[in-house]
Amino acid sequence: MTFMEVKIPLLITHCCYYSSQPQRLKLIMAHPLYVAFIWHQHQPLYKSREALDDPNGQYRMPWARLHGVKDYLDLILVLEEFPQLHQTVNLVPSLILQLEDYSRGTALDRYMALTLTSAIDLTHEDKEFIFDHFFDAHHRTLIDPYYRYSELNMQKHDKGKEWCMENWTVHDYSDLLAWHNLAWIDPIFREKDPEIAAWFEKGKGFSLGDRQKIITKHREIIGQIIPQHKKMQDSGQLELMTTPYTHPILPLLADTDSGKVAIPEMQLPEKRFQYPQDIPLHLRKAKEMYRDRFGREPKGLWPSEQSVSPAILPYVAQEKFNWLCSDESVLGWSVEHYFYRDETGNVCDPHRMYLPYRLKTEYGDLAIVFRDHRLSDLIGFSYSGMEPRHAASDFLGHLEAISRSLVARQESEATTLEDPWLVTIALDGENCWEYYHDDGLHFLRALYSQLSEIDDIELVTVSEFIEKFPPKAEIPTHKLHSGSWVDGSFSTWIGDPVKNKAWDLLTEARETMAKHPEATEKSNPEAWEALYAAEGSDWCWWFGEGHSSSHGALFDELYREHLRGVYSALGEPIPENLYEPLDDHTKKGDRTPVGFIQPVINGYPDEEDWEKAGRIEIGGSTGTMHKASTVQRIYYGTDHMNFYLRFDVKMGTQPGRDLPNELHLLWYYADTDVFTSTVPLADVPDEAPVNYTFHHHVGINLVSQSAWLQQAWHSNDWHPKNHRIEVAFNQCLEIAVPWSDLHREPDAWLHLVAIFADHGKFRSFLPENQLLALKVP
Known part of the structure; x- marks a missing residue:
C-alpha cells in the first residue's frame, strides 16, 4: 500500500x-x-x-x-x-x-420640528403635544435608565397633566425634548462616538444648540x-x-x-378589489x-x-x-x-x-x-x-x-x-x-x-x-x-367591519384611477404614488379589532390622506367620506390579547406592561361579582415562558378584609385525555363552570402571597407539584405561572376559572359566566 x-x-x-x-x-x-x-x-x-x-x-x-x-x-x-x-x-x-x-435633511416630522424649537417659543398646544407624545417609548428600557428622563416621566404619571403644564419650566421642556431624541440612539454609538457619550453623561441642562446637534447626529447615523x-x-x-x-x-x-x-x-368588503x-x-x-x-x-x-x-x-x-x-x-x-x-x-x-x-x-x-x-x-x-x-x-x-x-x-x-x-x-x-x-x-x-x-x-x-x-x-x-x-389567514387585514370599510374606500379610489387611462406613472406620478401608499398593509393592521395604538387616529387620517391624494392628482372631486374617521379610536372594554407581554410581577399596575394583554371588565348587570365589584377587571396574556394574570381591585383593597383570603386558579383542558378532579374546596355550587373537573390547580394565599400547585390524579385526588409561580399583591394582584410548571405543549388550548375562597370555602368565581380561554404559544 x-x-x-x-x-x-x-x-x-x-x-x-x-x-x-x-x-x-x-x-x-x-x-x-x-x-x-x-x-x-x-x-x-x-x-x-x-x-x-x-x-x-x-x-x-x-x-x-x-x-x-x-x-x-x-x-x-x-x-x-x-x-x-x-x-x-x-x-x-x-x-x-x-x-x-x-439623511439628506429634506424630511421634517412634528417631533423633530418641536425639538428644533426654542423652549421659550413653545405654544400651549406644543406643550400639550410634547406631554402626550414625547414619552412614546418602552419606559423600562428607554426612559427609566436615564435619571432626568425618568424624573420627568414620573412627574407625568404622579402629578398629572395639569400640574406639569403649570409647573414645568423652560428647562424641563428643553431636557424632555433632548431626551426623547437621545434615548433612541443605539448604545453601540455611545461606544463609538465621544460626542454622543458626552450627552448621556451630561444628563440635564440641554440647550437648543445641543438639540440641534443631536438631530444632526440622527442624520449622520441614518x-x-x-x-x-x-x-x-x-x-x-x-x-x-x-x-x-x-x-x-x-x-x-x-x-x-x-x-x-x-x-x-x-365577511368580505362590499366591493371586490x-x-x-x-x-x-x-x-x-x-x-x-x-x-x-x-x-x-x-x-x-x-x-x-x-x-x-x-x-x-x-x-x-x-x-x-x-x-x-x-x-x-x-x-x-x-x-x-x-x-x-x-x-x-x-x-x-x-x-x-x-x-x-x-x-x-x-x-x-x-x-x-x-x-x-x-x-x-x-x-x-x-x-x-x-x-x-x-x-x-x-x-x-x-x-x-x-x-x-x-x-x-x-x-x-x-x-x-x-x-x-x-x-x-x-x-x-x-x-x-x-x-x-x-x-x-x-x-x-x-x-x-x-x-x-x-x-x-x-x-x-x-x-x-x-x-x-x-x-x-x-x-x-x-x-x-x-x-x-x-x-x-388574512383576517388581520380584512374581514372586520372597519377593515372592510377601508378596503371599500381603496376600491373606489382604484376604480376612479381605472377611469383615467391617460394617467400613467410617467404622466401623473402623484396619483400613482398616493395609490401605492394606500395599498400598503399597515393601515388595516391598526383598523378595527386585533391591534391598537395610541396613534390609531393618526394612522386613520394618514390612510385617508393618501386616498384623497389619488382624487386630487386626477382632478376628481374628493368624496366626503374621506374626511370622516373610519373608526372610533377610543379604548373599548373587553378584548382578547393582541401580542405577547412581559410584565414585572410586583403588584403595581404598569399599563405599558399590559397594553397588549387581554382584558375582561368585571361588574356588569349580571354575574357573581356585581354587588361588591371589588375586582374591577382582569388582564391576561402570555409570552413563551409564562402565563400572566392581573386582577385590578378598588383602591385600598386588603385581602382577608375586602376580598376573601384565597384565590384558586383551575385549568380545564377540553378534549384532552388527562386525569381530572373536582374543585378542592367546600361549598362549591353545582353550576358551570365550577362543577367541571380540572387538571391543574394553583392555590394562592392572598395575605401571605404564597402559592402552591397541584395536579389531578386518579380517584378524584390532587397531588402537589414543584413550581416557580410568582405572586405579588400591592395595588393590584399580579401572577406569573411558568409554562414548564403546567407541562402543556405549544398550541394547546387551556381554559381557566378563578375562584375566591375563605379558608377553603367557596365564595365566588371569575370571569363571570365564562371561562378564560387562550392558547399556549
Missing part, C-alpha cells in the same frame, strides 16, 4: 463516514445545521402630501427616523464583528425612501445605513432582499376573495430601487406580511426573483400537515419544515423557505426578559435539539447530519429591540459569540444555501395556501 493510499481515506473521514450496508461502502457527507436569519426592516409611508407646507413637518410620525438611529445600522454593525456569520436583511422600499429623505448594508453585501456577509414597493399584501391586491381560502365564512395588474408595478419599482442602491439584482423577495397565494407566483417569477419566504402556518396548510411541538417547543417532525421547497410556474421555478414561527418569536418577544447569555444559550439549545431530532430520523447509524437542512429564523428587525436592555446589544453579542464557536451550526444567507443545495421537495403551485404569517 502506498502512502497516498493510506493518507486519502484518513482525510476523507473528517467530513464523511462509511455506511454499514452489506457488501459495499458508501461515503456520505456530514453537514452542519444550516441556519438562515432574515431581518425584516419596514416602516410605512408617513409622508403626507397634504402637509408639505406645514411648519411642523410633512412627516406625520417620526418612526422611520427614530428606528433609523436605534435599529437598522447597529444590527449589522454587531454582525460585522463576527465576519464568519452570514445573514439576510430585507429593506422595504418605503423605508429606504424615508431614510434617504432624513446616512450610514444604506452604504453599510451595501458594503457588507459586497463583502458577502449580507444578502439583501426586497419587498413590494409600499408593502402591500399581494394576494389581496390580486383578489380580496382570497381571504375566504383560510376562513370560508369571512381585484387588480392583479398592480402586483408587477410594486415588484418592478422595488427592483429598480434595489438595483439603483445596491448595484445588483435582488434574488429574494419578502412578500409583505409573508403573504402568498398561487395567484401571485407568476408575477414573482416573471420579475426574475429566485426565492421568497413565508411562515410555517402557510407550509402546514399547503402540505396539509399540522406541525406539532413537544413540551420544549420544538417541532416533532423537523424533516418537513427545515428545507426549501420548489414552486413551478410558467415563467420558471421559485424556491420558498418557511420560517420557524416559534423560534422567531422567542427572539421577537420572549428573550428580552432573560439575561442575555442565558437567552442565547436557550436559543442554541433549540437549534441543537433540532439537529439531534434530524439525526435520530436518519436510516443510518451516523451521528452527524447526512443531508443539508435549513432552519429559517425570520422576524421584525426593529420593534423587538425596544424591549431589550441596551437595545439587544448584549444578547446579539452573546448569541453571535457562541455561534462563532460552534462547528455544527453554520449561519448562511438563503441564496447561499439554495444555490448550493437546490430544493428537491415540491409544493404544487395550486396547493400553495393563500395566507400570511398571522394564523395562515
Whole structure:
C-alpha cells in the first residue's frame, strides 16, 4: 500500500463516514445545521402630501427616523464583528425612501420640528403635544435608565397633566425634548462616538444648540445605513432582499376573495378589489430601487406580511426573483400537515419544515423557505426578559435539539447530519429591540459569540444555501395556501367591519384611477404614488379589532390622506367620506390579547406592561361579582415562558378584609385525555363552570402571597407539584405561572376559572359566566 493510499481515506473521514450496508461502502457527507436569519426592516409611508407646507413637518410620525438611529445600522454593525456569520436583511422600499429623505435633511416630522424649537417659543398646544407624545417609548428600557428622563416621566404619571403644564419650566421642556431624541440612539454609538457619550453623561441642562446637534447626529447615523448594508453585501456577509414597493399584501391586491381560502365564512368588503395588474408595478419599482442602491439584482423577495397565494407566483417569477419566504402556518396548510411541538417547543417532525421547497410556474421555478414561527418569536418577544447569555444559550439549545431530532430520523447509524437542512429564523428587525436592555446589544453579542464557536451550526444567507443545495421537495403551485404569517389567514387585514370599510374606500379610489387611462406613472406620478401608499398593509393592521395604538387616529387620517391624494392628482372631486374617521379610536372594554407581554410581577399596575394583554371588565348587570365589584377587571396574556394574570381591585383593597383570603386558579383542558378532579374546596355550587373537573390547580394565599400547585390524579385526588409561580399583591394582584410548571405543549388550548375562597370555602368565581380561554404559544 502506498502512502497516498493510506493518507486519502484518513482525510476523507473528517467530513464523511462509511455506511454499514452489506457488501459495499458508501461515503456520505456530514453537514452542519444550516441556519438562515432574515431581518425584516419596514416602516410605512408617513409622508403626507397634504402637509408639505406645514411648519411642523410633512412627516406625520417620526418612526422611520427614530428606528433609523436605534435599529437598522447597529444590527449589522454587531454582525460585522463576527465576519464568519452570514445573514439576510430585507429593506422595504418605503423605508429606504424615508431614510434617504432624513439623511439628506429634506424630511421634517412634528417631533423633530418641536425639538428644533426654542423652549421659550413653545405654544400651549406644543406643550400639550410634547406631554402626550414625547414619552412614546418602552419606559423600562428607554426612559427609566436615564435619571432626568425618568424624573420627568414620573412627574407625568404622579402629578398629572395639569400640574406639569403649570409647573414645568423652560428647562424641563428643553431636557424632555433632548431626551426623547437621545434615548433612541443605539448604545453601540455611545461606544463609538465621544460626542454622543458626552450627552448621556451630561444628563440635564440641554440647550437648543445641543438639540440641534443631536438631530444632526440622527442624520449622520441614518446616512450610514444604506452604504453599510451595501458594503457588507459586497463583502458577502449580507444578502439583501426586497419587498413590494409600499408593502402591500399581494394576494389581496390580486383578489380580496382570497381571504375566504383560510376562513370560508369571512365577511368580505362590499366591493371586490381585484387588480392583479398592480402586483408587477410594486415588484418592478422595488427592483429598480434595489438595483439603483445596491448595484445588483435582488434574488429574494419578502412578500409583505409573508403573504402568498398561487395567484401571485407568476408575477414573482416573471420579475426574475429566485426565492421568497413565508411562515410555517402557510407550509402546514399547503402540505396539509399540522406541525406539532413537544413540551420544549420544538417541532416533532423537523424533516418537513427545515428545507426549501420548489414552486413551478410558467415563467420558471421559485424556491420558498418557511420560517420557524416559534423560534422567531422567542427572539421577537420572549428573550428580552432573560439575561442575555442565558437567552442565547436557550436559543442554541433549540437549534441543537433540532439537529439531534434530524439525526435520530436518519436510516443510518451516523451521528452527524447526512443531508443539508435549513432552519429559517425570520422576524421584525426593529420593534423587538425596544424591549431589550441596551437595545439587544448584549444578547446579539452573546448569541453571535457562541455561534462563532460552534462547528455544527453554520449561519448562511438563503441564496447561499439554495444555490448550493437546490430544493428537491415540491409544493404544487395550486396547493400553495393563500395566507400570511398571522394564523395562515388574512383576517388581520380584512374581514372586520372597519377593515372592510377601508378596503371599500381603496376600491373606489382604484376604480376612479381605472377611469383615467391617460394617467400613467410617467404622466401623473402623484396619483400613482398616493395609490401605492394606500395599498400598503399597515393601515388595516391598526383598523378595527386585533391591534391598537395610541396613534390609531393618526394612522386613520394618514390612510385617508393618501386616498384623497389619488382624487386630487386626477382632478376628481374628493368624496366626503374621506374626511370622516373610519373608526372610533377610543379604548373599548373587553378584548382578547393582541401580542405577547412581559410584565414585572410586583403588584403595581404598569399599563405599558399590559397594553397588549387581554382584558375582561368585571361588574356588569349580571354575574357573581356585581354587588361588591371589588375586582374591577382582569388582564391576561402570555409570552413563551409564562402565563400572566392581573386582577385590578378598588383602591385600598386588603385581602382577608375586602376580598376573601384565597384565590384558586383551575385549568380545564377540553378534549384532552388527562386525569381530572373536582374543585378542592367546600361549598362549591353545582353550576358551570365550577362543577367541571380540572387538571391543574394553583392555590394562592392572598395575605401571605404564597402559592402552591397541584395536579389531578386518579380517584378524584390532587397531588402537589414543584413550581416557580410568582405572586405579588400591592395595588393590584399580579401572577406569573411558568409554562414548564403546567407541562402543556405549544398550541394547546387551556381554559381557566378563578375562584375566591375563605379558608377553603367557596365564595365566588371569575370571569363571570365564562371561562378564560387562550392558547399556549
